[in-house]
Amino acid sequence: MASGNMTRQPSPPRVFVDVDVQRDFCDETGALYVKGSPNALFRRLTEHAVARGIPIVGSVDSHAWDAWEFGSNDMPAPEGGKPGFPDHCVKGTPGWLKVEGTLPPRFRFIPNVPHAPIDTAVRELATGQTHGVYFEKEVYSLFANSVAEGFLRELSAALGGAPEFVVYGVATDYCVRAAALGLVQRGYRTTLLTDAVAGITEAGVAAALGEMQAAGVALTTASAVLG
Template identity: 35%
Template sequence: MSRRLLSGDVGTALLIVDVQNDFAEGGALGVTGGTAVAEGVTALLRDHRDDYAVVIASRDWHDADSDNGGHIVLEGKPDFVTTWPPHCIAGTHGADYHPAFDTSSVEVEIYKGRGEPAYSAFEGATDDGTSLADVLRQRGIDRVEVVGLATDYCVRASALDALGGGVAVRVRRDLVAGVAEETSAAAVEEMVAAGAEFV
């Protein structure tokens, strides 16, 4: 059963996963609905910022001219399952947040995939090296509401890692978009089976 968050709910963070140009329409790995997610997250923050103790955004941040631990295929064809074309290269337009995503409320940024494969925001860290798990622990966060891209990859991995670390998870159905309908449906089933709530 869903519960409307109370204003100033000290234990809940909003985790915004990879709302970046390369994951929206026209990007290197663009998903249909990426722009709508960016716009929706901005509207959520405009209308409900006080529902969250902290707003956290993750983003892929891969090294240039590197296969990033076999994650990126520099020459040849990726399989689009575990290997991918170059995307979200640090400092490029593709790695930037989508322009429809107003980042003014973001307090913590998590960078993931620096030189290695990474799907979950829990595999990343802030610029000073603080892991997402430590950020949540330091701030007394025991629940995260997850939004972002893509449902069947980084949203899924982040939600499952949160649950595995004892953090309750709520995913906003209206503010996620996936690569494919079948894999997104399977990801939702997996997250629900692991204990995530969808609202």
């Protein structure tokens, strides 16, 4: 059962999608800091979701020390095009952790392994027993985690169908873009909070926003949602 002091969200339901709000991306000392990361807004959105009974579905970049995309090793890329990123979001390190204040009181992480069990996590999130579920991934898209697609399908059904997925996080022109496009391409009603994202380059952000809008992603602001 949901917590007795929780204000349940109105119908149709919303689901918040927290994309890669981790220290290596969002803190100025992080290995791949995204300039202008709106951490205060990320915290407010988490607080709002917990208070209103809005489920949070998130992604976390989650690497081993020898991840193929790191420039510090010779591990070949699976399809070529090794990006040579600095080591970042290595699981268990401080940079892998979520930004302070953006992890709700009750949460689960879903590992990036085939056939990870999801039934209990879906039920708990849909009923408010947990506040957030975070999918570990190694590349840009939330859907790179092999069980994410089935989880969202089951969660949508458990919430009564057709929830609005509200996306925020970093970086606009990479993982945020991938999450929003992945959602709308799978038929989900998807909204992006334009003031609760940050990107790598101005040109990249402009192109990503245009692509998302053309695909059917709605744009609004965190203040409109929080209000």
